[in-house]
Amino acid sequence: MMKNREYQQIDPQALATPTPTPPPRPLPEHKPKRARRKWEVFPGKNRFYCNGRIIVARQSGVLPLTLGLILLTSGLFFVFDCPFLVKHLTSCIPAIGGVLFVFVVISLFQTSFTDPGILPRATPEEAADIEKQIDNPTGSSSSYRPPPRTKEVIINQQVVKLKYCFTCKIFRPPRTSHCSLCDNCVERFDHHCPWVGNCVGKRNYRFFYTFVVSLSFLTAFIFGCVTTHLALSFHTYLVAANLTTNEDIKGSWSGKSGNEDVGNPYSYNSMIKNCCSVLCGPMPPSLIDRRGFVPSDDSVQTSPVEIELPAAKNDINMCTHGTKGLLETASRSPLLTSSCPQAKPQAAPAFLEPLPEVTPSPALEPAKTTAGRQSTNTPHKHHSHHRSKGKQASHHTHKTSNSSPRPHHSHSSRRKDSKNRDPKFSSLR
Amino acid sequence: MATEFHNLQELRHSASLANKVFIQRDYTDGTVCKFQTKFPSELDSRIERTLFEDTVKTLNNYYAEAEKIGGQSYLEGCLACLTVYLIFLCIETRYEKVLKKISRYIQEQNEKIYAPRGLLITDPLERGMRVIEISVYEDRGSSGSSSGSSTTSSSGR
Numbered sequence: 001m002m003k004n005r006e007y008q009q010i011d012p013q014a015l016a017t018p019t020p021t022p023p024p025r026p027l028p029e030h031k032p033k034r035a036r037r038k039w040e041v042f043p044g045k046n047r048f049y050c051n052g053r054i055i056v057a058r059q060s061g062v063l064p065l066t067l068g069l070i071l072l073t074s075g076l077f078f079v080f081d082c083p084f085l086v087k088h089l090t091s092c093i094p095a096i097g098g099v100l101f102v103f104v105v106i107s108l109f110q111t112s113f114t115d116p117g118i119l120p121r122a123t124p125e126e127a128a129d130i131e132k133q134i135d136n137p138t139g140s141s142s143s144y145r146p147p148p149r150t151k152e153v154i155i156n157q158q159v160v161k162l163k164y165c166f167t168c169k170i171f172r173p174p175r176t177s178h179c180s181l182c183d184n185c186v187e188r189f190d191h192h193c194p195w196v197g198n199c200v201g202k203r204n205y206r207f208f209y210t211f212v213v214s215l216s217f218l219t220a221f222i223f224g225c226v227t228t229h230l231a232l233s234f235h236t237y238l239v240a241a242n243l244t245t246n247e248d249i250k251g252s253w254s255g256k257s258g259n260e261d262v263g264n265p266y267s268y269n270s271m272i273k274n275c276c277s278v279l280c281g282p283m284p285p286s287l288i289d290r291r292g293f294v295p296s297d298d299s300v301q302t303s304p305v306e307i308e309l310p311a312a313k314n315d316i317n318m319c320t321h322g323t324k325g326l327l328e329t330a331s332r333s334p335l336l337t338s339s340c341p342q343a344k345p346q347a348a349p350a351f352l353e354p355l356p357e358v359t360p361s362p363a364l365e366p367a368k369t370t371a372g373r374q375s376t377n378t379p380h381k382h383h384s385h386h387r388s389k390g391k392q393a394s395h396h397t398h399k400t401s402n403s404s405p406r407p408h409h410s411h412s413s414r415r416k417d418s419k420n421r422d423p424k425f426s427s428l429r
Numbered sequence: 430m431a432t433e434f435h436n437l438q439e440l441r442h443s444a445s446l447a448n449k450v451f452i453q454r455d456y457t458d459g460t461v462c463k464f465q466t467k468f469p470s471e472l473d474s475r476i477e478r479t480l481f482e483d484t485v486k487t488l489n490n491y492y493a494e495a496e497k498i499g500g501q502s503y504l505e506g507c508l509a510c511l512t513v514y515l516i517f518l519c520i521e522t523r524y525e526k527v528l529k530k531i532s533r534y535i536q537e538q539n540e541k542i543y544a545p546r547g548l549l550i551t552d553p554l555e556r557g558m559r560v561i562e563i564s565v566y567e568d569r570g571s572s573g574s575s576s577g578s579s580t581t582s583s584s585g586r
Contacts, residue, residue: 106513120557125449153456160456170559174460188460206506207514 043121044184054113057182061194063112070108070215074101077222081229088232093225100218107211108196116201117187119168119176127169242267242274444547444566452485452561462492464553464561475565476546484538484550485561488531495527528554 039052047056056063074097082094122130150161151171162171165178168185172178177189179199188202200208238248243264247253253263268274450472455465466485468478501523509516535552543550543563551562 103513106515110514119559122559123556126451126556126560126562129449129451155456155459162456173454173559174456206510210510210513 044118045182046118046184055115055198056112057192057198059181059194060197063195063197066195067105067108070101070104070218073222074218077225081222081225084229084233085225089228097218097221097225100214100221103214104211104218107207107214110207111193111200111204111211112196112198114198114204114207116189116199116205117203118182118199118201119170119173119185119187121167122169130169130171239275239278240271242278444568446564447567448565450563450565452563454559461496462553462558463489469563471565472548472563475548476543480542484542487534488553488561491527491531491534495524495531 037052039048039055042048045058047058048054049056077097078094082097085093149164151164152159152161153174154160155174160174162174164171165185167178167183170185172185173187175188176185178185179189179192181192182199184199186199186201188205190200190205190208192199193208196208196211198204237243238245241264243253247264253265268277448471450469452464452469455463457463464485466482466489468481472481505523532552532554535550539550547566547568549564549566551564553559553561556562
């Protein structure tokens with residue numbers, strides 16, 4: 001009937017004014033009074049700002065917290081750390097920190113406010129067409145059953161199942177998933193991130209990655225700077241004041257940061273001299289003679305009678321730390337000739353021979369070194385104290401070198417109780 | 430282009446919309462944007478198969494060009510990364526340029542081929558890149574006919 005009727009050509013250009021008659025099917029996006037933007041009628045659970053330019057999830061999650069933490073940490077860093085580090089290190093530090101901070105904030109905003117790849121929902125005609133297509137080819141008999149949930153496609157010789165989304169009324173493309181929080185199907189759906197308050201999908205994954213990486217760098221950078229600041233600041237103060245951490249914590253001299261050198265008897269009252277003495281002062285040797293041989297048990301002898309003598313020896317700058325020190329002093333005192341200076345030259349030649357056998361000693365007084373061996377028994381390290389034992393130590397070394405080295409446990413047992421030493425000493429005689 | 434679409438949508442006043450045919454996506458090559466070239470039976474009487482297939486193949490080529498990973502896309506991506514993607518606010522990406530080309534092509538196809546046959550192609554961008562929607566119009570004057578009447582160029586029923 002209509003074979004030869006010429007079809008009225010649809011001329012896209014020819015239409016002049018919109019007809020006043022209402023269209024047969026009402027279009028939701030067109031209203032006679034005011035043309036509404038599509039975001040105003042968007043069916044998902046998103047919120048829009050700036051007239052649709054910015055999109056966020058309905059629940060912004062902890063985005064304010066994320067932003068707040070970043071701003072607070074970075075702010076504190078710039079206010080407190082940067083001035084100090086610029087002065088002491090380099091002015092590149094705030095520059096690098098600033099660049100990282102800008103990267104973090106911008107990529108965070110981009111991740112949060114960008115459409116992650118939301119698939120618009122199917123129009124009613126599309127949905128009807130899908131249902132029609134499904135019913136007909138597969139021959140699904142039941143009419144009131146919903147469309148099948150999956151459709152299989154072959155992608156690169158692999159079978160992939162496409163699921164039907166009942167909310168969006170479409171078969172989801174591969175790698176697309178429906179986010180229940182946003183109530184949208186998102187292409188290449190990664191996850192819904194509460195920290196950024198948005199889904200992470202095909203369109204904003206690169207922003208999210210940039211955010212995560214730059215935030216890691218910023219965190220590490222700030223951490224490194226803060227640690228450096230603390231190390232430089234605190235211990236620099238201690239070095240300049242010739243204080244130990246222990247003294248500083250206990251407030252041994254002043255207890256207040258205002259009076260650094262007041263009260264500290266060890267300070268040279270000059271920051272430079274304090275620094276020089278602490279950092280560049282002479283390096284004392286190790287006094288514990290780790291590799292020395294333990295002398296034999298009878299190498300040191302004493303008589304209990306001379307226990308009282310140590311009182312006189314206090315003049316020779318000995319630190320007597322209790323009974324132990326007294327007994328040790330007593331054990332050595334009978335071998336002394338007169339005063340300490342005399343003991344020193346006597347001791348010196350005696351020590352030269354056994355030294356290589358026992359311990360490689362630093363180029364300090366030999367008396368000190370060998371006395372150091374004996375000082376394992378004593379807690380004090382004053383030089384004169386060792387010199388007073390010089391001659392006796394020579395006896396020690398001769399005997400020690402002749403006899404076989406003692407096992408280590410005897411060495412340690414000597415430390416425990418000076419009284420044990422007495423029988424050992426006496427045995428050598 | 431938007432205004433013309435609006436105008437085109439009001440074609441239903443001069444010609445009534447009879448049917449809509451949907452060309453679905455072809456996922457055999459993965460997630461790239463590609464449409465099936467299978468000729469729908471509803472258009473059997475309205476347009477030649479070759480014309481239709483040409484249109485769809487050209488569209489597929491355009492989309493492949495937009496999504497191509499190559500020198501220019503790498504350059505664009507690296508530059509964007511360095512500027513923390515702020516460059517997207519200033520310049521038009523390659524994808525957007527190709528989409529504009531596609532839009533012009535569809536309009537041209539509509540004017541030259543489809544409109545004379547009572548058909549109208551809707552840009553897939555308007556449908557979330559899920560389908561190519563082809564609206565089938567029939568002459569308002571016709572009665573009792575579900576599908577549109579034939580045009581001069583194509584053979585009628």
